[in-house]
Amino acid sequence: MTPYRKQKRKHFWRTAAAKDTARALSTFYTPKFKIAKSTKVAAAGSCFAQNIRRHLIQNGYQFVDFETAPPFFPEVERKSFGYELFSARFGNIYTLEQLHQLALRSFGQFETSEPFWEKDSRFFDPLRSTIEPNGFASIEDAQAARASHLRRVREMFLHADVLIFTLGLTETWISQEDGTVFPLCPGVNAGVFDDEKYAFSNTGFSENLESFCTLRRFLKSQNPDLKFILTVSPVPLEATATAHNVICATSYSKSVLRAVAGTVCDQFPDVDYFPSYEIFTSPLFKGQFYQDNMRDPSPDGIAAAMDLFFSAHQADQKTVPAPHITPPAPNTAAAAKEAADRFAAEQQTICDEMLLGNENREL
Amino acid sequence: MKTVSSNILVLGDSHCNVFIPALKNQLTSHNIVGGQLPLGPGWFENFHSQTAPLTFTRPEAQALFEQWVTALTGQQVTNILDVEAQILCSVTCIEHCVHSWMWTQWCPAPTPDRDFISDTVLDKIVSGFFGHILHFFELLTEAGHPVVNIVSPLPRDNKNYKVQVHDALRAVLHRRFDALGVPLIDVSDLSRDPETTALAQPYYSTMKGDKIHGSPGWGRLVSQSIVETTIFDHTS
Numbered sequence: 001m002t003p004y005r006k007q008k009r010k011h012f013w014r015t016a017a018a019k020d021t022a023r024a025l026s027t028f029y030t031p032k033f034k035i036a037k038s039t040k041v042a043a044a045g046s047c048f049a050q051n052i053r054r055h056l057i058q059n060g061y062q063f064v065d066f067e068t069a070p071p072f073f074p075e076v077e078r079k080s081f082g083y084e085l086f087s088a089r090f091g092n093i094y095t096l097e098q099l100h101q102l103a104l105r106s107f108g109q110f111e112t113s114e115p116f117w118e119k120d121s122r123f124f125d126p127l128r129s130t131i132e133p134n135g136f137a138s139i140e141d142a143q144a145a146r147a148s149h150l151r152r153v154r155e156m157f158l159h160a161d162v163l164i165f166t167l168g169l170t171e172t173w174i175s176q177e178d179g180t181v182f183p184l185c186p187g188v189n190a191g192v193f194d195d196e197k198y199a200f201s202n203t204g205f206s207e208n209l210e211s212f213c214t215l216r217r218f219l220k221s222q223n224p225d226l227k228f229i230l231t232v233s234p235v236p237l238e239a240t241a242t243a244h245n246v247i248c249a250t251s252y253s254k255s256v257l258r259a260v261a262g263t264v265c266d267q268f269p270d271v272d273y274f275p276s277y278e279i280f281t282s283p284l285f286k287g288q289f290y291q292d293n294m295r296d297p298s299p300d301g302i303a304a305a306m307d308l309f310f311s312a313h314q315a316d317q318k319t320v321p322a323p324h325i326t327p328p329a330p331n332t333a334a335a336a337k338e339a340a341d342r343f344a345a346e347q348q349t350i351c352d353e354m355l356l357g358n359e360n361r362e363l
Numbered sequence: 364m365k366t367v368s369s370n371i372l373v374l375g376d377s378h379c380n381v382f383i384p385a386l387k388n389q390l391t392s393h394n395i396v397g398g399q400l401p402l403g404p405g406w407f408e409n410f411h412s413q414t415a416p417l418t419f420t421r422p423e424a425q426a427l428f429e430q431w432v433t434a435l436t437g438q439q440v441t442n443i444l445d446v447e448a449q450i451l452c453s454v455t456c457i458e459h460c461v462h463s464w465m466w467t468q469w470c471p472a473p474t475p476d477r478d479f480i481s482d483t484v485l486d487k488i489v490s491g492f493f494g495h496i497l498h499f500f501e502l503l504t505e506a507g508h509p510v511v512n513i514v515s516p517l518p519r520d521n522k523n524y525k526v527q528v529h530d531a532l533r534a535v536l537h538r539r540f541d542a543l544g545v546p547l548i549d550v551s552d553l554s555r556d557p558e559t560t561a562l563a564q565p566y567y568s569t570m571k572g573d574k575i576h577g578s579p580g581w582g583r584l585v586s587q588s589i590v591e592t593t594i595f596d597h598t599s
Contacts, residue, residue, distance in 0.1 A: 067478075070469055070480060070484065070488050071488075072488045072489075072491035072492040073484065073487055073488050073491055074487055074490065074491045077487060081483075081484065081487075132483060132484075133483075134483045136481050136482075137481070137482045140473055141473065141479070141481055141482070143473065144472075144474070144479040145479045145481060147475075147479070148477075151478075152478070
């Protein structure tokens with residue numbers, strides 16, 4: 001008798017990938033630890049993580065937001081100012097090292113040498129340059145805003161029970177002077193690109209593993225009960241700075257991140273992995289969970305992923321109901337446009353990486 | 364500018380009661396009526412409807428308002444724009460948007476223990492709060508009324524950075540009202556204690572227990588500023 005004899009149906013492709021895709025999906029995820037409605041959940045990461053925030057709130061979970069918009073701030077503008085996207089106003093965090101440095105900065109253990117960026121007499125924080133679309137009036141204001149923000153981030157790390165982090169990219173831009181990791185390539189939104197000051201890095205498995213392990217060790221020293229749920233964003237790269245085709249670059253990036261997530265999930269009891277990446281990219285679903293551009297997640301895809309997440313956390317594993325999968329809509333331009341419009345209106349996400357698509361280039 | 368009456372109808376909140384006596388002394392040829400509206404300081408919030416833009420949305424409030432205007436002017440009007448009087452509108456705009464959250468949590472200036480809000484965010488908060496009021500003023504201005512707006516007295520101390528909040532809001536309001544062409548009557552710098560930067564003691568209300576309003580002296584400063592900045596119609 002081989003060890004495979006004891007395996008269940010979900011462990012074999014022939015049975016797991018049967019025609020009933022909804023049933024197959026229901027076996028994708030078995031939580032290592034449960035999230036109760038009273039669990040204080042924080043979220044950070046790439047743009048896909050914004051969906052997690054919204055769905056946690058809608059499902060009555062205690063999503064913690066430590067940097068809320070001031071009262072009377074117009075609701076329609078909150079997201080473009082970095083409010084109501086994550087658990088603090090840090091904007092997209094695409095890489096593990098960026099999150100690691102944010103944690104260190106929030107506890108006063110790392111300070112970037114990168115100065116604030118000036119553009120049209122306004123000042124931008126290079127580490128979250130999109131959260132104030134018009135920039136700050138002065139360097140003093142930018143410093144004060146950063147200090148406020150880091151206080152809030154520290155509170156988030158100290159008081160959250162679970163941090164859900166969506167790993168987005170391996171490609172990153174760093175300061176040659178002190179290794180500061182930027183969320184966006186300098187010069188894209190603000191700042192001036194200078195190849196003597198900034199370097200490109202396509203981080204590999206060992207670097208990302210090291211970043212997470214160091215981050216985890218540091219955060220556990222501050223908040224010993226903190227648990228992590230990692231996901232890998234299923235959103236492909238908007239652009240690559242490597243010499244490779246963007247699809248191949250995406251495959252490398254996601255493979256590395258997935259391998260790191262799997263490794264730390266196996267290694268640490270307080271780290272879990274939620275397979276949002278597999279839900280979107282598995283051949284079982286034939287790409288139906290993406291919008292027409294094959295990059296942006298569709299509302300149905302997000303609903304399927306979130307249904308799986310919540311049904312797994314709300315129910316005993318033996319009775320996990322099959323997540324709801326909406327059959328693909330008729331492939332008409334009108335239906336696609338309607339779905340896209342509805343998605344944009346109801347579930348606006350802010351993806352800083354999209355700014356890379358604004359670069360002028362010869363095609 | 365309307366050339367129909369030397370009546371001046373003052374619409375506003377409780378701070379009107381402080382400067383109206385001084386204004387009456389200065390504009391002796393005018394019949395100044397009005398003052399604090401019967402519905403309290405939040406009256407502008409409900410003073411707008413889709414079908415009749417300058418009427419109260421609640422019928423009971425509208426009826427009360429009509430009674431009030433009728434008693435003061437002898438005119439029965441539904442839409443305030445139809446009143447035959449020059450309307451001097453006074454909404455003291457600081458306290459309304461400086462709720463306790465702002466005193467205790469947010470600060471527009473760099474401070475060690477308050478969350479910072481940028482000038483842009485502050486501007487948007489003001490828009491969010493005053494959007495309706497600014498629209499109301501716009502309509503009154505278009506109708507030719509000499510609208511002014513009054514900045515309420517400075518706080519008496521800078522506890523919880525109240526003075527900084529007050530000054531930051533003033534700056535935003537000046538920009539907004541300048542853009543609208545509406546004078547913002549602001550005697551903050553004339554009534555400020557140079558050492559504490561808060562309200563100087565001579566401008567404290569003389570009413571026992573009143574820590575919000577200004578003194579008659581503050582009212583005189585406001586009145587003087589209104590007369591200097593506002594062109595009233597002197598025909599009768």
